[in-house]
Structures are given as C-alpha cells and as structure tokens.
Amino acid sequence: MKRRNAIKRTVVLAGLISFCFAMESVFAATNRVDVNFDQNWKFNRGDVTGAEAPGFIDAAWPTVCLPHSVRLEPKYCSGSGTIYQGIAWYRKSFTLDSKYSGCRIFIEFEAVMHQADLWINGTQLTTHYGGYLPFTVDITPYAKFDGTDNVIAVKANNSDNVDIPPGRSDATLDFHYFGGIYRDVWMHITDKLHITDPVYANKTADGGIFVTYPAASTSSATVQVKTNVKNEYATAKSCQVRSIIVDSSNVIIATDLSQLKNIATNGDSTFTQSITVASPKLWSPDRPYLYSLRTYVNDGTGDVDSCTTRIGIRRIVFTAANGFSINGQRVILTGAGRHQDYCYVGNAIVNSEHYRDAIRLRESGFNFCRTAHYPQDPAFFDACDKFGICVIVCEAGWQYFGGTTFQQRTYQDIKDMVRRDRNHPSVVLWESCLNETGYSQAWAQTAHNTTHAEYPGDQCYTVADWGAYGSSVYDCTYKECASSTKPVLTREWGDQWYMNPYTDIGPRTLRA
Numbered sequence: 471m472k473r474r475n476a477i478k479r480t481v482v483l484a485g486l487i488s489f490c491f492a493m494e495s496v497f498a499a500t501n502r503v504d505v506n507f508d509q510n511w512k513f514n515r516g517d518v519t520g521a522e523a524p525g526f527i528d529a530a531w532p533t534v535c536l537p538h539s540v541r542l543e544p545k546y547c548s549g550s551g552t553i554y555q556g557i558a559w560y561r562k563s564f565t566l567d568s569k570y571s572g573c574r575i576f577i578e579f580e581a582v583m584h585q586a587d588l589w590i591n592g593t594q595l596t597t598h599y600g601g602y603l604p605f606t607v608d609i610t611p612y613a614k615f616d617g618t619d620n621v622i623a624v625k626a627n628n629s630d631n632v633d634i635p636p637g638r639s640d641a642t643l644d645f646h647y648f649g650g651i652y653r654d655v656w657m658h659i660t661d662k663l664h665i666t667d668p669v670y671a672n673k674t675a676d677g678g679i680f681v682t683y684p685a686a687s688t689s690s691a692t693v694q695v696k697t698n699v700k701n702e703y704a705t706a707k708s709c710q711v712r713s714i715i716v717d718s719s720n721v722i723i724a725t726d727l728s729q730l731k732n733i734a735t736n737g738d739s740t741f742t743q744s745i746t747v748a749s750p751k752l753w754s755p756d757r758p759y760l761y762s763l764r765t766y767v768n769d770g771t772g773d774v775d776s777c778t779t780r781i782g783i784r785r786i787v788f789t790a791a792n793g794f795s796i797n798g799q800r801v802i803l804t805g806a807g808r809h810q811d812y813c814y815v816g817n818a819i820v821n822s823e824h825y826r827d828a829i830r831l832r833e834s835g836f837n838f839c840r841t842a843h844y845p846q847d848p849a850f851f852d853a854c855d856k857f858g859i860c861v862i863v864c865e866a867g868w869q870y871f872g873g874t875t876f877q878q879r880t881y882q883d884i885k886d887m888v889r890r891d892r893n894h895p896s897v898v899l900w901e902s903c904l905n906e907t908g909y910s911q912a913w914a915q916t917a918h919n920t921t922h923a924e925y926p927g928d929q930c931y932t933v934a935d936w937g938a939y940g941s942s943v944y945d946c947t948y949k950e951c952a953s954s955t956k957p958v959l960t961r962e963w964g965d966q967w968y969m970n971p972y973t974d975i976g977p978r979t980l981r982a
Contacts, residue, residue: 501573501661502775508536508654510562515540517557517625522589524621528561539818540628540649553646553816560624560651571615574660574702577622578606578667580653580848583817584634587625599634599879601647602844602866603886606658606670626650635880636843636904638870645809645843645868648816653847661774662702663709665767666738668889671698675924676740679765679779681893682927684744686785686797691750693724693783695743697765699775701733708732709774711741712766715781718759723747752797753782753895755837758858760895782855782895788931788946788957794860794898803860805838806831807962810846821849828853840961843868843905845887854896861896862933863887865917867904877913880904881920888924899946899959900925903934914939933959 512531520526540558547553566575579586584601587594590609598605614620628649630639640647658667671677680696693715701707711728728741751759760780767775787795794801808827812819824847831839839859841850844866854861865883884902891897902921903914918932933948934940940947941956948961 501659502664502777503657503659505657505659506654507562507577507657511536511538511651512561513538514559515554515556516559518559521559521561522587522592522594522623522625524592524619526561526623531559531561534560536655537652537818537820538650539652539814539816540626542814543646543648543816545813547646549641551641553640554649555629555640555647556627556649557629558626558649560626562622563619564622564657565617565619566613566615568615568617570659572662573610574608574662574664575610575613576606576608576658576660576667576670578604578656578658578670579624579651580604580655582624582626582651582653583628583647583649585627585629585631587627589621589623591620599631600866600883601628601634602846603883604669604890606667608670624651632870632872633875633879635866635872635876635883636868636870637872637876638868643868646811646816648811648818650816650818652816652818654821661767663707663733663767663769664700664702664775665765665777666698666700668698668892669886671700671738672885673698674885675926677889679763679777679893681763681779681781682929683783683785684927686750686752686783688752688797689749691747691752691783693745693747693763693781695726695745695763695765697728697741697743697767698738699731699733699741699767700738701735704735706732706734706737707769709767709769711743712768712773713743713745714764714766715745715747716762716764717751718761720762723761747783750783753784753855753858754796754799755801755858755860758782758856758895760855779893780852780855781893784895786898786929786931788899790955790957793957796860796898801837801860803838803959805836805840805859806834807840807842808846808850809842810844810850819847821847821852824850825853828857828859831859832857838862840864840901842901845883845890848890851891851894851896855894859896860898861894862899862901863891863897864901864905865903867907869904869906871904871907871909871913880913881916884917884920885924888921892925899931899933901934902932903938903940903944906935907938909938911939911943914943918943918945931957935961 512528513534586598590612595607628647668678685692715724726743726745763779766773840862902917931945933946934944946957
C-alpha cells in the first residue's frame with residue numbers, strides 16, 4: 471500500500487495490467503504496483519436498489535472521475551438544506567491479469583464522506599464510518615483474474631449521523647459534510663510478503679513505516695526506522711529490510727541492512743533500524759530540506775517489496791518559557807486556519823489545489839497552519855513539508871460530544887490520523903480534542919493518552935483549549951486563559967468562545 475507519508479510514485483512498467491485507466495507507478499525490481507484508481511467511475515445521486523450486484527446495469531449512469539462531488543453546490547450554501555445530503559452510488563469495472571493471481575490486491579480510499587459501504591463482486595467487505603481519514607480493503611479473496619470484469623461498488627452517505635464525528639447536524643455546523651468520494655483512490659498490488667499500510671494494519675505505534683529522530687544536530691542525526699512486514703504465504707518466510715536514505719540530488723547518504731527474521735505464515739514482524747546521518751541538512755520552516763527513505767524487503771531471492779517515504783530530519787520542543795523551538799532555534803509561529811472546501815465543488819478538490827493553498831499561505835508570510843476542524847488531504851501535508859509550513863492536525867469535532875459509539879470512533883480517528891501523518895516533518899501538534907466542545911475529563915485523558923501511545927517519545931505534543939483540559943491534561947493550551955506552566959498558542963484571533971470550568975464563561979458547560 472502507498473505509505474501515508476507521501477510515497478513518491480515512480481515509473482510504471484507498461485503492459486503490466488489491463489485497465490481502462492492509466493497507471494501511476496511501480497518500483498523497479500519489486501512486485502509492487504501502485505495504480506491510480508480515480509478514472510471511469512459510474513455515478514448515481516440517490517439510492518438505487520441492487521446497485522451492489524455485479525450484474526446491475528449502470529450504462530445510463532454518467533461516468534465521473536475522482537475527486538468527485540455529488541453535485542455542484544451553491545456558491546453561498548450556509549444554513550439548513552443548502553447542500554445535498556443523502557446516498558450516492560459509485561461503481562467501477564476493471565480487469566486483473568492472471569499474472570497477479572499470486573499477489574495481494576488492496577483498494578485504498580483516502581476519504582469518503584462520511585459513511586461508506588463497499589462491495590467487491592457482490593460481497594460486502596466493509597462499512598467505514600468517518601469522512602476524513604483513509605480506509606483500505608483487501609479484495610484478493612473475491613477478485614477474478616480470468617480477464618472478466620471485477621466490479622467495485624460504493625454506497626456513500628453524508629446524512630447527519632450523531633455517531634460519526636463530528637456528529638453535529640450539518641445545518642448547525644460551521645462547515646459542511648460535502649458528499650462523495652472526494653479524495654483519491656488507489657489500487658495496490660503487492661507480493662504476499664509486503665510492507666503493511668499503517669492504518670490498515672491497526673497496530674499501536676506500528677504498521678507501515680514509522681520514522682523518528684532520537685537525536686539531530688548539524689553534525690549528526692540518528693534516524694530510527696520501524697518497518698512492519700506481513701507474510702501472507704502459506705509457509706514461513708525469512709527476509710531482511712534494507713533502508714537507504716538519499717538526498718535531494720538522489721545521492722545515497724546512509725544505508726542499513728537489518729538482521730534476518732523468520733515470519734510465520736499470516737504473521738508479521740517489525741524491523742527496527744537506527745541509521746546515522748553525518749552532517750544532515752535539517753528541516754525547518756526557513757529551510758524545509760527533504761530526504762527520501764527507500765525501504766526494500768528481500769526474501770533471499772531478491773527484493774519483493776519497496777516503498778519510498780519523504781522525510782525531514784528535525785527535532786521540536788514546546789515550552790512555556792520559550793514557546794516553539796526547532797533544531798534548537800526558537801521560531802515564532804504565525805499562521806492561519808484552513809478548511810478544505812472550495813466554491814461549488816465542496817471538498818472535491820484536486821491535489822494541485824491543496825498545493826496552491828500551501829503556496830498562498832507561504833507567500834503571505836505564514837509558517838503555520840491549523841487544519842481545522844478535521845484531518846485534511848494528504849496532499850496538503852505534502853505541500854507543507856515542501857514549503858516549510860508547520861501544521862496542527864485536528865481531530866474531527868465541533869461543539870458536539872456524543873455517546874459511547876461516537877466516543878469510540880473519536881479514539882479510532884486519533885489513532886488513524888497519527889498513523890497517517892506521523893512521518894510528516896511539518897506536523898508539530900496534534901489537536902486530539904473536539905473543537906469548542908464540553909467533553910469529559912475522562913475522554914480528554916484517553917484522547918491525550920491515545921495520541922502519545924501512537925507516537926511514543928518526546929516529539930509528540932497534544933493541544934486543546936484551556937478550559938477543555940488544555941490546562942490540566944494536554945501538553946499545550948490554546949490562549950483562552952494565561953498559563954505559566956503550559957506552552958500557549960492563540961488558535962483563533964478575536965474568537966470569544968470560552969469554556970472555563972472555574973468561571974463557566976459562555977453558554978456551554980463542561981461535562982463531569
């Protein structure tokens with residue numbers, strides 16, 4: 471699967487697979503193929519009986535490309551009933567060459583708003599809840615490799631749902647649940663011995679590739695790389711992981727070969743490597759230097775899987791006395807908040823538009839962005855890495871605190887957003903809270919603890935409003951009240967929203 475931290479797709483070998491759309495990439499000398507899956511979807515706005523069936527006739531449905539909005543929405547769409555809410559269907563037919571019958575076939579959705587039921591060849595594989603984070607399905611057991619059509623069907627539903635974060639009804643929200651498959655979709659073809667996807671693996675502080683920097687200075691840096699490898703062969707497999715760091719000129723500056731490990735059938739193992747980089751070029755807003763980490767899995771006969779992860783070597787510190795420092799240098803953070811929607815098309819904007827927003831922020835003199843109030847497109851974080859914009863990643867939440875199901879899904883959202891975005895050097899804060907919401911202290915403590923469990927060590931900082939336990943639970947606090955013990959940021963200039971358990975300012979009260 472594509473790594474969540476901006477895998478650079480390389481040259482595609484022609485003729486590998488028979489699709490009616492263009493391929494994106496394959497890493498040479500391995501069995502991995504990453505295919506853009508955005509083209510030639512059939513679409514219907516509204517519910518249709520039987521649309522999940524392979525034999526369903528969708529010839530009259532229009533053909534659309536992703537990212538896709540269920541309709542063109544009004545330019546001014548505030549208030550109740552102004553956007554489409556309800557069910558929309560997407561179907562796609564594709565063929566798989568028989569040469570891939572011994573591989574694993576995964577479909578990854580970067581996001582669907584905000585409940586997605588998914589079928590492959592008539593078999594339902596999942597229902598995913600939440601419109602801002604990725605999910606992946608393994609279609610291998612249900613796929614056909616005989617040259618006949620495979621059919622994937624997605625039923626997307628952006629109706630109000632109190633159990634799906636943010637939970638508040640669209641009519642009373644200050645942004646919209648614009649519908650559709652509004653981000654990219656990918657097909658990943660891998661060897662049965664392969665690097666996992668961090669979200670799909672669902673392992674605490676593990677899965678996929680996880681890069682941290684225990685030490686970093688201009689003279690030397692330690693790059694720790696954890697790589698999770700799964701064996702889906704019928705027999706045990708022995709393998710090694712080779713990690714190579716290359717600079718922006720494609721020159722190898724460091725490499726490491728792991729010890730040999732034996733992985734049982736249907737088992738997985740995590741390889742931990744510590745790589746020393748001499749005289750590194752450190753990442754900072756003023757000099758956002760990026761390296762590429764190339765990871766290879768070798769089973770003794772050759773490299774069977776590989777991934778490339780873009781990384782920036784840096785260390786950060788937040789303190790009450792000095793604010794924010796990166797690589798030992800104090801940095802004044804000045805920035806803006808960002809929503810991901812655009813006029814008419816809602817959330818369905820292409821990656822270049824996410825880059826354009828980052829460029830505009832940088833050209834305006836900003837080095838900081840709060841991606842309120844939900845996890846945004848991976849392309850925006852890629853752009854922030856490139857242009858030197860520090861980022862707050864926000865959990866989906868806004869002035870609503872639901873019941874048990876809602877709360878459990880917020881915890882899963884925290885896990886998934888950390889797993890997706892942990893390798894971005896631009897990410898410096900995790901807003902693991904529900905914006906302007908009267909949640910309980912128990913919930914706040916679990917949210918904070920969950921974040922640190924997913925990102926152990928001293929490079930993870932959480933943040934919340936002062937009165938929403940930013941004063942007592944989280945690592946940093948937003949400037950609703952002065953603090954002498956916590957690092958303080960102003961999240962919204964001029965915003966007069968308060969929730970202070972001691973003075974009870976404003977209409978909302980804190981839950982016990």
